[in-house]
Amino acid sequence: MEQLMRDFFLFLSKNKTLTRLAKRYGLRFGASRFVAGETIEEAVHVIRRLNEKGLAVTVDYLGEFVDNEQEANEMANHCLEAIDAISREKLNSQLSLKMTSMGLDISDDLVMRNMRRILDAAKERGVFVTIDMEDYSRCQKTLDIFKTLKKEYDNVGTVLQAYLYRTEQDIEDLKPYRPNLRLVKGAYKEPPKVAFPDKKDVDENFKKIIKQHMLNGNYTAVATHDDAIIEYTKQLVKEYNIPNSQFEFQMLYAFVRSARSSWRAKGIRCACTCRTAPIGTAILCAGSPSARPTWRSSSKACSVSDAHRPAARKSSRQKGDGCP
Numbered sequence: 436m437e438q439l440m441r442d443f444f445l446f447l448s449k450n451k452t453l454t455r456l457a458k459r460y461g462l463r464f465g466a467s468r469f470v471a472g473e474t475i476e477e478a479v480h481v482i483r484r485l486n487e488k489g490l491a492v493t494v495d496y497l498g499e500f501v502d503n504e505q506e507a508n509e510m511a512n513h514c515l516e517a518i519d520a521i522s523r524e525k526l527n528s529q530l531s532l533k534m535t536s537m538g539l540d541i542s543d544d545l546v547m548r549n550m551r552r553i554l555d556a557a558k559e560r561g562v563f564v565t566i567d568m569e570d571y572s573r574c575q576k577t578l579d580i581f582k583t584l585k586k587e588y589d590n591v592g593t594v595l596q597a598y599l600y601r602t603e604q605d606i607e608d609l610k611p612y613r614p615n616l617r618l619v620k621g622a623y624k625e626p627p628k629v630a631f632p633d634k635k636d637v638d639e640n641f642k643k644i645i646k647q648h649m650l651n652g653n654y655t656a657v658a659t660h661d662d663a664i665i666e667y668t669k670q671l672v673k674e675y676n677i678p679n680s681q682f683e684f685q686m687l688y689a690f691v692r693s694a695r696s697s698w699r700a701k702g703i704r705c706a707c708t709c710r711t712a713p714i715g716t717a718i719l720c721a722g723s724p725s726a727r728p729t730w731r732s733s734s735k736a737c738s739v740s741d742a743h744r745p746a747a748r749k750s751s752r753q754k755g756d757g758c759p
Contacts, residue, residue, distance in 0.1 A: 507538035511549035522560035568594035596621035597641035
């Protein structure tokens with residue numbers, strides 16, 4: 436089910452006709468188990484319930500298929516609406532977005548204008564924004580833009596993928612920026628020239644980059660449903676005395692419920708994802724919240740006061756965990 440849902444949303448996000456159908460009918464065909472709602476207003480109710488259970492949340496606007504300036508601006512406006520709702524409703528939530536939805540493939544001026552609009556509004560309201568990583572062809576451009584924005588804003592993070600050979604070096608290159616990173620296995624079908632083709636190699640590289648980024652002293656969101664990776668991370672934290680305020684786990688909400696209580700009792704933060712129709716809202720929620728990163732620019736915290744820090748594929752390779 437996990438693999439099926441991941442592949443479904445990835446395929447859907449790249450098909451404009453199916454995107455429109457999913458926006459209209461998606462929740463009627465069982466997707467409600469994974470999604471927050473078809474509008475930000477519906478998502479607010481879900482997020483509030485999750486907050487009441489001690490979970491922090493990320494609102495994620497899905498859908499990469501944007502091919503003109505009007506659509507990109509509309510997507511940016513949806514993100515601004517989400518930021519406003521998070522602030523207005525005093526939700527323990529942050530925002531994730533894909534820069535292709537902001538005009539990445541259309542023009543540099545357009546995507547930067549939309550990103551600055553979003554980050555200005557988010558900074559003013561104390562909301563953190565994560566830039567999702569997309570396929571390999573957009574990786575370098577995404578990181579270049581992230582570096583530029585990180586010099587201007589401290590309320591922005593991004594995502595790196597363990598199945599890419601380049602990721603270890605990317606973490607070193609980003610180290611001077613002290614980035615907040617979500618680490619994932621990877622969700623796109625990439626050729627062996629740029630990505631590990633075998634699951635075992637992806638898993639080993641995942642462990643390597645988790646350790647690398649954590650020992651750099653930077654906040655690490657480990658996005659996985661893989662028990663072996665989760666146990667590895669917990670042992671790493673114990674071995675190196677890494678504080679719970681420096682990391683979290685992220686996973687689909689449908690898969691997090693059984694682990695949530697025991698992790699929260701130990702002060703371990705857990706984030707989960709629920710998705711709606713592709714141009715809709717998704718949510719990542721994090722359990723045992725209190726220590727969100729130090730990006731907050733006002734006294735308004737986006738985390739709940741509970742216990743610990745904040746609020747991304749598979750052939751022979753298991754390409755992802757249903758996490759963006």
